[in-house]
Amino acid sequence: MKLMKNSFAVFGALCAATIISAPVHAQEEALAAVSPGNAVLSVTGTGEVTTAPDIANFDVSVVSTGSTASQALQNNSRQMQNVFAALRRLGIAQKDIQTSSVSLQPQFQRFNRNGPQESQTPRITGYNASNSVRIIQRDLDNLGRTIDALVTAGANRVNGPTFGLANSDAERNRARVDAIKDARARAELYAGAAGLRVKRIMLISDQSPGIVRPQMRFARMEAADSSVPISPGEQAITASVSVMFELSPR
Numbered sequence: 001m002k003l004m005k006n007s008f009a010v011f012g013a014l015c016a017a018t019i020i021s022a023p024v025h026a027q028e029e030a031l032a033a034v035s036p037g038n039a040v041l042s043v044t045g046t047g048e049v050t051t052a053p054d055i056a057n058f059d060v061s062v063v064s065t066g067s068t069a070s071q072a073l074q075n076n077s078r079q080m081q082n083v084f085a086a087l088r089r090l091g092i093a094q095k096d097i098q099t100s101s102v103s104l105q106p107q108f109q110r111f112n113r114n115g116p117q118e119s120q121t122p123r124i125t126g127y128n129a130s131n132s133v134r135i136i137q138r139d140l141d142n143l144g145r146t147i148d149a150l151v152t153a154g155a156n157r158v159n160g161p162t163f164g165l166a167n168s169d170a171e172r173n174r175a176r177v178d179a180i181k182d183a184r185a186r187a188e189l190y191a192g193a194a195g196l197r198v199k200r201i202m203l204i205s206d207q208s209p210g211i212v213r214p215q216m217r218f219a220r221m222e223a224a225d226s227s228v229p230i231s232p233g234e235q236a237i238t239a240s241v242s243v244m245f246e247l248s249p250r
Helices: 002-016 024-032 069-090 140-153 169-193
Strands: 039-051 055-066 097-111 121-137 157-164 196-206 211-213 235-249
Touching: 024 196, 039 169, 055 069, 055 140, 069 097, 069 121, 069 140, 121 140, 140 157, 169 196, 169 235
Parallel strands: none
Antiparallel strands: 039 235, 055 121, 055 157, 097 121, 196 235, 211 235
C-alpha cells in the first residue's frame, strides 16, 4: 500500500505540472484539497458547434480618375452618391454602412526619353480617387443581388464577403458544454487505463472565449452580368477548457 500511495503522489505531481493556464493560487488551493494518497489529472477538452451564418461583411469601393485632383474627387463623389442611393433602395440600414477609407493619389510618369533613367523627371499626369465602405448584409438570400446592384450603381471594386453570426452566445455555450464533456471523457479514459477512477473536478480553466472560424471568400470584379453566386457555408465555433480532476483508487 505504501508503494501505491507513492505512485499516486508521483502521478499527481506529473499531471499537475501540465496545468499552466489557471492562476497559481487557484492551482495551489486545488492541489491542497486533494485527499491524501489520491492523484490529480489535468486534461484539455475541446468542443465544436457548426451553424449557418446569418450576416456577411464586405467592402465596396469606387475608384475614379481625373486630370486634376478636384476632377478625380468630383468624379468619385458622383459615383459614390449613386452607390449610397442603391444601398438605400436595397434597404441596408445606415448603421450597417461605414466608410472605411478615402484616398486621393497622384499618377506619375517619367519623361526625358534621351537621358539616362536616373535623369528622367517624374511628372503628374492625373489623379486617382478612391472611396470605400464596409457593409453588413443581414439578408444573405439577397447578398448576390446586393453586390450586383452596387456594381451596377458604380462600385468597381468588391472585397469579401466574410460570413459571421450576429449573436453567437448560444452556440458558444454549447461548444463550452461539449468541451467539458470531452474533458470528462478523456479523464475517465486515462484514469481507467491507470487503474484509478475519477472522484471529482478540482479546477476548471476556460482556455478560450469560444472561437468563431468563418469561411472567407474574396471577389474582385469590373462589372456584373447577373446576380453574383454566393455560398455562405457554415461557421465552426470552438471552445477549449482545462480541467483538473482528482483521482482515487477503485
